[in-house]
Amino acid sequence: MNTRALFLLALAGFTGGALSQTAVVIDDFKSPDTNAQGNYHGCDAGDGITCTWGDGSLTITSSDTDYSFYSQFTNGCQDVTSWESQYVHVKFSGSPNFSIALQQNNPGCKAEVAPYPETWDIVYAADYSDGSDIYIPISHFNINKSRAVGLAFKAFRDAGVETKFSLIEIATGLPGGRSVPEKKPTGPLYFACTRPNSIAFGIDDGVPELADRMMQIIDEAGIKVTFFTVGNALDDPSQPFTKLYQDAVKKGHQVALHSYTHPKIEGLPTVSAIDDEFKKSRESTLRNLGVDSKYFRAPYGTDGALTRQRLLANVPGAKVINWSIDIQDWVFLENDPNNGQTAAAASDIAKGGNLFVAHYLYNTTVNQFKDFIALAKGTGKTIMRIDQCLEDPEAPPL
Numbered sequence: 001m002n003t004r005a006l007f008l009l010a011l012a013g014f015t016g017g018a019l020s021q022t023a024v025v026i027d028d029f030k031s032p033d034t035n036a037q038g039n040y041h042g043c044d045a046g047d048g049i050t051c052t053w054g055d056g057s058l059t060i061t062s063s064d065t066d067y068s069f070y071s072q073f074t075n076g077c078q079d080v081t082s083w084e085s086q087y088v089h090v091k092f093s094g095s096p097n098f099s100i101a102l103q104q105n106n107p108g109c110k111a112e113v114a115p116y117p118e119t120w121d122i123v124y125a126a127d128y129s130d131g132s133d134i135y136i137p138i139s140h141f142n143i144n145k146s147r148a149v150g151l152a153f154k155a156f157r158d159a160g161v162e163t164k165f166s167l168i169e170i171a172t173g174l175p176g177g178r179s180v181p182e183k184k185p186t187g188p189l190y191f192a193c194t195r196p197n198s199i200a201f202g203i204d205d206g207v208p209e210l211a212d213r214m215m216q217i218i219d220e221a222g223i224k225v226t227f228f229t230v231g232n233a234l235d236d237p238s239q240p241f242t243k244l245y246q247d248a249v250k251k252g253h254q255v256a257l258h259s260y261t262h263p264k265i266e267g268l269p270t271v272s273a274i275d276d277e278f279k280k281s282r283e284s285t286l287r288n289l290g291v292d293s294k295y296f297r298a299p300y301g302t303d304g305a306l307t308r309q310r311l312l313a314n315v316p317g318a319k320v321i322n323w324s325i326d327i328q329d330w331v332f333l334e335n336d337p338n339n340g341q342t343a344a345a346a347s348d349i350a351k352g353g354n355l356f357v358a359h360y361l362y363n364t365t366v367n368q369f370k371d372f373i374a375l376a377k378g379t380g381k382t383i384m385r386i387d388q389c390l391e392d393p394e395a396p397p398l
Protein backbone atom coordinates (compact mmCIF):
# COMPACT_ATOMS: atom_id res chain seq x y z
CA MET A 1 0.00 0.00 0.00
CA ASN A 2 1.48 3.32 -1.02
CA THR A 3 1.59 6.44 1.10
CA ARG A 4 -1.26 8.11 -0.70
CA ALA A 5 -3.58 5.15 -0.16
CA LEU A 6 -2.72 5.13 3.53
CA PHE A 7 -3.41 8.86 3.69
CA LEU A 8 -6.81 8.38 2.03
CA LEU A 9 -7.68 5.54 4.39
CA ALA A 10 -6.76 7.77 7.33
CA LEU A 11 -8.98 10.53 5.91
CA ALA A 12 -11.85 8.06 5.66
CA GLY A 13 -11.35 7.34 9.33
CA PHE A 14 -10.15 3.76 9.11
CA THR A 15 -7.41 2.88 11.54
CA GLY A 16 -6.31 -0.74 11.31
CA GLY A 17 -9.84 -1.90 10.42
CA ALA A 18 -11.47 -0.30 13.47
CA LEU A 19 -14.78 1.51 13.14
CA SER A 20 -14.70 5.11 11.99
CA GLN A 21 -14.27 7.65 14.76
CA THR A 22 -15.03 10.58 12.47
CA ALA A 23 -18.45 12.08 11.92
CA VAL A 24 -20.60 10.75 9.09
CA VAL A 25 -21.91 13.66 7.04
CA ILE A 26 -25.54 13.02 6.11
CA ASP A 27 -26.32 16.34 4.48
CA ASP A 28 -24.18 19.29 3.42
CA PHE A 29 -27.01 20.97 1.45
CA LYS A 30 -24.77 21.41 -1.60
CA SER A 31 -27.27 19.94 -4.06
CA PRO A 32 -31.05 20.27 -4.10
CA ASP A 33 -31.28 16.76 -5.56
CA THR A 34 -29.39 14.54 -3.13
CA ASN A 35 -27.72 14.76 0.24
CA ALA A 36 -24.07 14.03 1.05
CA GLN A 37 -24.87 10.30 1.08
CA GLY A 38 -26.27 10.50 -2.46
CA ASN A 39 -29.78 9.83 -1.17
CA TYR A 40 -33.05 11.70 -1.39
CA HIS A 41 -33.57 14.91 0.49
CA GLY A 42 -36.33 17.45 0.00
CA CYS A 43 -39.41 19.16 1.33
CA ASP A 44 -43.08 18.22 1.19
CA ALA A 45 -44.89 19.74 -1.77
CA GLY A 46 -47.50 22.36 -1.01
CA ASP A 47 -48.16 25.86 0.18
CA GLY A 48 -47.32 25.24 3.85
CA ILE A 49 -43.54 25.23 3.41
CA THR A 50 -41.01 27.22 1.37
CA CYS A 51 -37.57 25.67 0.88
CA THR A 52 -34.85 27.83 -0.62
CA TRP A 53 -31.57 26.19 -1.57
CA GLY A 54 -28.34 28.16 -1.25
CA ASP A 55 -24.75 27.09 -1.83
CA GLY A 56 -24.37 24.72 1.09
CA SER A 57 -27.54 25.68 2.89
CA LEU A 58 -31.30 25.24 2.95
CA THR A 59 -33.61 27.92 4.32
CA ILE A 60 -37.05 26.73 5.46
CA THR A 61 -40.03 28.97 6.13
CA SER A 62 -43.23 27.20 7.11
CA SER A 63 -46.74 28.33 7.93
CA ASP A 64 -48.25 24.92 8.66
CA THR A 65 -47.08 22.26 11.14
CA ASP A 66 -48.06 19.47 8.71
CA TYR A 67 -45.03 20.04 6.47
CA SER A 68 -41.61 18.41 6.65
CA PHE A 69 -38.11 18.25 5.18
CA TYR A 70 -36.52 14.80 4.80
CA SER A 71 -32.91 13.68 4.47
CA GLN A 72 -32.58 9.94 4.01
CA PHE A 73 -29.81 7.49 4.84
CA THR A 74 -31.17 5.03 2.28
CA ASN A 75 -34.22 4.14 0.20
CA GLY A 76 -34.55 0.87 2.06
CA CYS A 77 -33.32 0.08 5.54
CA GLN A 78 -30.04 1.16 7.09
CA ASP A 79 -28.83 -0.59 10.21
CA VAL A 80 -27.73 2.27 12.50
CA THR A 81 -27.50 0.24 15.70
CA SER A 82 -23.77 1.06 15.76
CA TRP A 83 -24.71 4.74 16.14
CA GLU A 84 -26.56 4.14 19.43
CA SER A 85 -24.02 6.06 21.55
CA GLN A 86 -23.58 8.79 18.92
CA TYR A 87 -25.41 12.04 18.14
CA VAL A 88 -27.37 13.71 15.40
CA HIS A 89 -25.61 17.05 14.97
CA VAL A 90 -27.39 19.84 13.06
CA LYS A 91 -25.85 23.24 12.29
CA PHE A 92 -28.50 25.94 11.84
CA SER A 93 -29.54 29.53 12.40
CA GLY A 94 -33.01 30.89 13.08
CA SER A 95 -35.80 29.28 15.08
CA PRO A 96 -35.19 25.92 16.81
CA ASN A 97 -38.92 25.48 17.45
CA PHE A 98 -39.42 22.43 15.29
CA SER A 99 -39.27 18.65 15.65
CA ILE A 100 -36.69 16.12 14.47
CA ALA A 101 -37.80 12.55 13.78
CA LEU A 102 -35.80 9.39 13.11
CA GLN A 103 -37.86 7.25 10.76
CA GLN A 104 -38.14 3.46 10.74
CA ASN A 105 -38.97 1.50 7.61
CA ASN A 106 -41.47 -1.35 7.32
CA PRO A 107 -40.20 -4.94 7.78
CA GLY A 108 -39.78 -5.42 4.01
CA CYS A 109 -37.75 -2.18 3.76
CA LYS A 110 -39.83 -1.10 0.78
CA ALA A 111 -41.10 2.39 -0.10
CA GLU A 112 -44.00 0.97 -2.14
CA VAL A 113 -45.41 -1.00 0.82
CA ALA A 114 -47.81 0.67 3.29
CA PRO A 115 -47.07 1.98 5.81
CA TYR A 116 -43.92 3.75 4.62
CA PRO A 117 -42.25 4.70 6.84
CA GLU A 118 -43.62 2.32 9.45
CA THR A 119 -43.17 4.75 12.35
CA TRP A 120 -40.81 7.29 13.85
CA ASP A 121 -39.79 8.76 17.16
CA ILE A 122 -39.45 12.47 17.59
CA VAL A 123 -37.77 15.13 19.75
CA TYR A 124 -38.13 18.90 20.05
CA ALA A 125 -35.06 20.54 18.49
CA ALA A 126 -35.12 23.54 20.86
CA ASP A 127 -34.49 21.19 23.83
CA TYR A 128 -31.12 20.23 22.30
CA SER A 129 -30.08 23.57 20.79
CA ASP A 130 -27.63 26.27 21.88
CA GLY A 131 -28.83 28.58 19.11
CA SER A 132 -26.48 27.33 16.40
CA ASP A 133 -25.85 23.62 17.01
CA ILE A 134 -28.27 20.83 17.89
CA TYR A 135 -26.93 17.60 19.41
CA ILE A 136 -29.42 14.77 19.93
CA PRO A 137 -28.35 11.37 21.29
CA ILE A 138 -29.40 8.69 18.80
CA SER A 139 -30.53 6.72 21.88
CA HIS A 140 -33.31 9.29 22.37
CA PHE A 141 -35.06 7.93 19.29
CA ASN A 142 -37.02 4.88 20.32
CA ILE A 143 -37.31 2.97 17.03
CA ASN A 144 -36.02 -0.28 15.58
CA LYS A 145 -32.60 1.01 14.51
CA SER A 146 -31.85 -1.93 12.26
CA ARG A 147 -34.44 -0.43 9.90
CA ALA A 148 -33.70 3.31 9.87
CA VAL A 149 -34.69 5.29 6.78
CA GLY A 150 -33.55 8.80 7.62
CA LEU A 151 -34.32 12.03 9.41
CA ALA A 152 -37.30 14.35 9.09
CA PHE A 153 -37.45 17.96 10.26
CA LYS A 154 -41.11 18.53 10.98
CA ALA A 155 -43.73 20.84 12.41
CA PHE A 156 -42.02 24.24 12.24
CA ARG A 157 -44.02 26.12 14.88
CA ASP A 158 -42.89 29.71 14.30
CA ALA A 159 -44.94 30.58 11.22
CA GLY A 160 -43.05 32.74 8.76
CA VAL A 161 -39.75 32.59 10.68
CA GLU A 162 -36.73 31.40 8.66
CA THR A 163 -34.56 28.51 9.77
CA LYS A 164 -31.35 27.96 7.80
CA PHE A 165 -29.60 24.59 7.82
CA SER A 166 -26.00 24.00 6.76
CA LEU A 167 -25.03 20.55 8.09
CA ILE A 168 -26.49 17.28 9.33
CA GLU A 169 -23.98 14.72 10.55
CA ILE A 170 -23.70 11.81 12.93
CA ALA A 171 -21.14 12.96 15.49
CA THR A 172 -19.24 10.42 17.57
CA GLY A 173 -19.29 12.60 20.68
CA LEU A 174 -20.29 15.92 22.20
CA PRO A 175 -18.06 19.01 22.04
CA GLY A 176 -16.36 19.86 25.35
CA GLY A 177 -18.66 21.41 27.91
CA ARG A 178 -21.79 20.42 26.06
CA SER A 179 -24.54 18.32 27.69
CA VAL A 180 -27.90 17.03 26.56
CA PRO A 181 -31.25 16.92 28.38
CA GLU A 182 -33.11 13.80 29.48
CA LYS A 183 -35.25 12.12 26.82
CA LYS A 184 -38.88 13.21 27.14
CA PRO A 185 -41.18 10.18 26.75
CA THR A 186 -43.30 10.20 23.60
CA GLY A 187 -45.31 6.99 23.39
CA PRO A 188 -45.71 4.90 20.23
CA LEU A 189 -47.04 6.04 16.84
CA TYR A 190 -48.96 3.41 14.86
CA PHE A 191 -49.83 3.43 11.18
CA ALA A 192 -50.85 -0.21 11.03
CA CYS A 193 -52.44 -3.04 12.98
CA THR A 194 -49.98 -5.48 14.50
CA ARG A 195 -52.21 -8.54 14.99
CA PRO A 196 -51.77 -10.98 12.09
CA ASN A 197 -54.68 -10.90 9.60
CA SER A 198 -56.42 -7.92 11.20
CA ILE A 199 -57.85 -4.78 9.62
CA ALA A 200 -59.50 -1.85 11.39
CA PHE A 201 -61.62 1.22 10.79
CA GLY A 202 -60.72 4.41 12.65
CA ILE A 203 -63.56 6.85 12.07
CA ASP A 204 -63.01 10.47 13.04
CA ASP A 205 -65.35 13.46 13.21
CA GLY A 206 -68.46 13.88 11.08
CA VAL A 207 -71.62 15.90 10.67
CA PRO A 208 -74.86 15.21 12.57
CA GLU A 209 -76.89 14.75 9.36
CA LEU A 210 -74.84 11.74 8.25
CA ALA A 211 -74.27 10.10 11.63
CA ASP A 212 -77.29 7.78 11.76
CA ARG A 213 -76.87 6.53 8.19
CA MET A 214 -73.22 5.72 8.73
CA MET A 215 -73.90 3.95 12.01
CA GLN A 216 -76.64 1.89 10.38
CA ILE A 217 -74.26 0.72 7.63
CA ILE A 218 -71.69 -0.30 10.25
CA ASP A 219 -74.31 -2.14 12.32
CA GLU A 220 -75.70 -3.96 9.29
CA ALA A 221 -72.21 -5.12 8.35
CA GLY A 222 -71.84 -6.63 11.83
CA ILE A 223 -68.40 -5.10 12.38
CA LYS A 224 -66.81 -3.31 15.34
CA VAL A 225 -64.91 -0.07 14.73
CA THR A 226 -63.10 2.71 16.59
CA PHE A 227 -64.56 6.21 16.75
CA PHE A 228 -62.21 9.10 17.53
CA THR A 229 -64.39 11.74 19.17
CA VAL A 230 -63.98 15.51 19.50
CA GLY A 231 -64.51 16.60 23.10
CA ASN A 232 -66.33 19.88 22.60
CA ALA A 233 -68.88 18.23 20.30
CA LEU A 234 -69.66 15.73 23.10
CA ASP A 235 -70.07 18.64 25.53
CA ASP A 236 -72.54 20.42 23.22
CA PRO A 237 -76.08 19.28 24.14
CA SER A 238 -77.47 20.73 20.88
CA GLN A 239 -75.51 18.09 18.93
CA PRO A 240 -76.37 14.39 18.72
CA PHE A 241 -72.87 13.00 19.27
CA THR A 242 -73.03 12.04 22.94
CA LYS A 243 -76.09 9.85 22.38
CA LEU A 244 -74.59 8.44 19.16
CA TYR A 245 -71.36 7.37 20.85
CA GLN A 246 -73.05 6.20 24.06
CA ASP A 247 -75.02 3.81 21.85
CA ALA A 248 -71.83 2.86 20.01
CA VAL A 249 -70.14 1.94 23.30
CA LYS A 250 -73.15 -0.23 24.24
CA LYS A 251 -72.89 -2.02 20.89
CA GLY A 252 -69.23 -2.83 21.54
CA HIS A 253 -67.47 -0.20 19.46
CA GLN A 254 -64.35 1.53 20.77
CA VAL A 255 -64.39 5.27 21.45
CA ALA A 256 -61.14 7.22 21.63
CA LEU A 257 -59.67 10.72 21.71
CA HIS A 258 -59.48 13.20 18.82
CA SER A 259 -58.68 16.40 20.84
CA TYR A 260 -61.10 18.90 22.37
CA THR A 261 -61.43 21.59 19.67
CA HIS A 262 -59.83 19.84 16.65
CA PRO A 263 -56.84 22.14 16.02
CA LYS A 264 -53.45 21.25 14.57
CA ILE A 265 -52.21 20.64 18.09
CA GLU A 266 -48.50 21.06 17.33
CA GLY A 267 -49.19 24.57 16.03
CA LEU A 268 -50.84 25.83 19.22
CA PRO A 269 -48.89 28.75 20.69
CA THR A 270 -48.22 27.40 24.20
CA VAL A 271 -47.64 24.11 25.98
CA SER A 272 -50.58 24.87 28.27
CA ALA A 273 -52.89 25.22 25.24
CA ILE A 274 -51.62 21.83 24.05
CA ASP A 275 -52.16 20.32 27.51
CA ASP A 276 -55.73 21.68 27.55
CA GLU A 277 -56.58 19.81 24.34
CA PHE A 278 -55.56 16.50 25.91
CA LYS A 279 -56.94 17.11 29.41
CA LYS A 280 -60.32 18.35 28.23
CA SER A 281 -60.63 15.68 25.54
CA ARG A 282 -59.94 12.95 28.08
CA GLU A 283 -62.32 14.46 30.65
CA SER A 284 -65.10 14.93 28.10
CA THR A 285 -64.87 11.34 26.85
CA LEU A 286 -64.87 10.06 30.42
CA ARG A 287 -67.72 12.30 31.59
CA ASN A 288 -69.98 11.83 28.55
CA LEU A 289 -69.19 8.27 27.48
CA GLY A 290 -67.73 6.70 30.60
CA VAL A 291 -64.55 5.75 28.77
CA ASP A 292 -61.02 6.71 29.80
CA SER A 293 -59.28 6.12 26.49
CA LYS A 294 -55.55 5.83 25.90
CA TYR A 295 -55.97 5.96 22.12
CA PHE A 296 -55.51 9.26 20.34
CA ARG A 297 -55.70 10.28 16.72
CA ALA A 298 -54.28 13.72 15.95
CA PRO A 299 -56.52 16.09 14.01
CA TYR A 300 -55.22 16.14 10.41
CA GLY A 301 -52.70 13.48 11.44
CA THR A 302 -50.32 16.29 12.40
CA ASP A 303 -47.40 14.89 14.37
CA GLY A 304 -44.84 16.78 16.39
CA ALA A 305 -42.68 16.30 19.45
CA LEU A 306 -44.76 18.53 21.74
CA THR A 307 -47.96 16.72 20.71
CA ARG A 308 -46.43 13.33 21.47
CA GLN A 309 -44.77 14.44 24.73
CA ARG A 310 -47.76 16.32 26.16
CA LEU A 311 -50.19 13.57 25.15
CA LEU A 312 -48.21 11.08 27.20
CA ALA A 313 -47.89 13.52 30.11
CA ASN A 314 -51.68 14.03 30.21
CA VAL A 315 -52.81 10.55 29.20
CA PRO A 316 -50.36 8.02 30.69
CA GLY A 317 -49.87 5.01 28.45
CA ALA A 318 -51.30 6.82 25.41
CA LYS A 319 -50.79 5.59 21.85
CA VAL A 320 -51.00 7.76 18.73
CA ILE A 321 -53.01 6.16 15.95
CA ASN A 322 -52.35 7.27 12.41
CA TRP A 323 -53.41 5.24 9.36
CA SER A 324 -52.28 3.23 6.32
CA ILE A 325 -55.57 3.33 4.36
CA ASP A 326 -56.64 6.85 3.41
CA ILE A 327 -59.97 7.13 1.55
CA GLN A 328 -58.95 10.69 0.60
CA ASP A 329 -62.33 12.19 1.43
CA TRP A 330 -60.40 15.44 1.92
CA VAL A 331 -59.64 15.37 -1.84
CA PHE A 332 -63.07 14.43 -3.20
CA LEU A 333 -65.37 16.24 -0.76
CA GLU A 334 -68.92 16.16 -2.22
CA ASN A 335 -67.70 15.62 -5.79
CA ASP A 336 -66.85 11.96 -6.29
CA PRO A 337 -68.92 10.65 -9.24
CA ASN A 338 -66.48 7.78 -9.96
CA ASN A 339 -66.13 6.50 -6.40
CA GLY A 340 -62.58 7.78 -6.03
CA GLN A 341 -62.65 7.15 -2.27
CA THR A 342 -63.22 3.44 -2.85
CA ALA A 343 -60.40 3.41 -5.41
CA ALA A 344 -58.10 5.20 -2.93
CA ALA A 345 -58.93 2.62 -0.25
CA ALA A 346 -58.32 -0.25 -2.70
CA SER A 347 -54.96 1.21 -3.69
CA ASP A 348 -53.76 1.47 -0.08
CA ILE A 349 -55.06 -2.02 0.73
CA ALA A 350 -53.11 -3.35 -2.28
CA LYS A 351 -49.95 -1.84 -0.76
CA GLY A 352 -50.60 -3.66 2.51
CA GLY A 353 -52.44 -0.96 4.45
CA ASN A 354 -54.71 -2.30 7.21
CA LEU A 355 -55.78 0.73 9.27
CA PHE A 356 -58.40 3.10 7.84
CA VAL A 357 -58.94 6.79 8.37
CA ALA A 358 -62.46 7.92 7.46
CA HIS A 359 -64.89 10.64 8.44
CA TYR A 360 -68.60 11.08 7.92
CA LEU A 361 -68.42 14.61 6.62
CA TYR A 362 -69.69 14.06 3.07
CA ASN A 363 -72.53 12.13 1.41
CA THR A 364 -69.95 10.76 -1.03
CA THR A 365 -68.15 8.99 1.84
CA VAL A 366 -71.26 7.53 3.44
CA ASN A 367 -72.52 6.42 0.00
CA GLN A 368 -69.34 4.37 -0.42
CA PHE A 369 -69.02 3.08 3.15
CA LYS A 370 -70.44 -0.37 2.26
CA ASP A 371 -67.80 -0.59 -0.47
CA PHE A 372 -65.01 0.19 2.01
CA ILE A 373 -66.29 -2.58 4.26
CA ALA A 374 -66.55 -4.98 1.31
CA LEU A 375 -62.94 -4.19 0.36
CA ALA A 376 -61.80 -4.82 3.94
CA LYS A 377 -63.68 -8.13 4.08
CA GLY A 378 -62.28 -9.03 0.65
CA THR A 379 -58.76 -9.06 2.09
CA GLY A 380 -59.71 -12.15 4.09
CA LYS A 381 -58.58 -10.32 7.22
CA THR A 382 -60.84 -9.89 10.27
CA ILE A 383 -62.30 -6.44 10.84
CA MET A 384 -61.92 -5.37 14.47
CA ARG A 385 -61.48 -2.41 16.80
CA ILE A 386 -58.10 -0.70 16.85
CA ASP A 387 -57.33 -1.76 20.43
CA GLN A 388 -57.97 -5.35 19.33
CA CYS A 389 -55.86 -5.04 16.18
CA LEU A 390 -53.00 -3.68 18.30
CA GLU A 391 -53.24 -6.71 20.63
CA ASP A 392 -54.05 -4.58 23.67
CA PRO A 393 -54.50 -6.98 26.62
CA GLU A 394 -57.23 -4.63 27.93
CA ALA A 395 -59.25 -4.83 24.68
CA PRO A 396 -62.38 -6.98 24.72
CA PRO A 397 -61.90 -10.50 23.32
CA LEU A 398 -62.68 -10.92 19.62
Ligand SMILES: [Zn+2]
Binding pocket: 204, 205, 258, 262, 298, 299, 300
Ligand atom coordinates in the same frame (compact mmCIF):
# COMPACT_ATOMS: atom_id res chain seq x y z
ZN1 LIG B 1 -60.60 15.11 12.55
